[in-house]
Amino acid sequence: TVIAGAIVAGTNSPNGANGAFGSASTAIVLGSGSTGVNDAPAILIGGPFTVGRAVSVGSVSNSNAYTPILGGTNTSGTATFSAGITLNTTATGYTGITLQAAPGGTVNFSGAWSTNNKPVTIGSAGNTGTVRLTNTLTTTGTVTVNNGTLTLGPSGNIGTAGSMSPLTINTGTVEIATNANNVFGGSGGTAAITINAGGVLLANNTSSNATNLG
Numbered sequence: 001t002v003i004a005g006a007i008v009a010g011t012n013s014p015n016g017a018n019g020a021f022g023s024a025s026t027a028i029v030l031g032s033g034s035t036g037v038n039d040a041p042a043i044l045i046g047g048p049f050t051v052g053r054a055v056s057v058g059s060v061s062n063s064n065a066y067t068p069i070l071g072g073t074n075t076s077g078t079a080t081f082s083a084g085i086t087l088n089t090t091a092t093g094y095t096g097i098t099l100q101a102a103p104g105g106t107v108n109f110s111g112a113w114s115t116n117n118k119p120v121t122i123g124s125a126g127n128t129g130t131v132r133l134t135n136t137l138t139t140t141g142t143v144t145v146n147n148g149t150l151t152l153g154p155s156g157n158i159g160t161a162g163s164m165s166p167l168t169i170n171t172g173t174v175e176i177a178t179n180a181n182n183v184f185g186g187s188g189g190t191a192a193i194t195i196n197a198g199g200v201l202l203a204n205n206t207s208s209n210a211t212n213l214g
Helices: none
Strands: 006-009 027-030 042-045 056-057 069-072 078-081 085-087 096-100 106-109 120-123 130-133 143-146 148-153 167-169 173-177 193-195 199-203
Touching: 042 078, 042 085, 069 106, 078 120, 096 106, 120 130, 120 167, 167 199, 193 199
Parallel strands: 006 042, 027 056, 042 069, 056 085, 069 096, 078 106, 096 120, 106 130, 120 143, 130 148, 143 167, 148 173, 167 193, 173 199
Antiparallel strands: none
């Protein structure tokens, strides 16, 4: 359990085998009953490594407003969270999850998402690298890009057909990858895609695959 501050993986952390976070096969818990107001408990990857254990956020009762973080400190190469990430509702005060990458680095999220409609924020002050989604992330709590780049890789979706996720791009970029077959905002819903001053939506899809912008 990460109560406050950051724990950094300096090597791979496979599920059920020895690694940076031990050999357990249970989920790593982010935030506890002791996490205080304005705390930012974080799991970060410090290089081109993979964390293969699931992450469970906000699973312990707590009404404090805190900001859990997943990301990387790598300034080159790709760090990967390959297992499922669950944003629980047991803790009522935490403000969703922030996904971030250091300048020059990429952090890939390839596992399944269970957001329980909590908001998701991309980037933070000084963390202007690339966050890459290669799975479907759906939430009615809004995906907000504040810094850096959010890349939707092949099969990387924000929302599903008929279940749109609101997206706001502030000072950052959302990039649709080449050869992707993305659902971007869903289809048949009413959730908005908002691009504010300083925000960029970049479509690099030059293949015959479809990019659905809602």
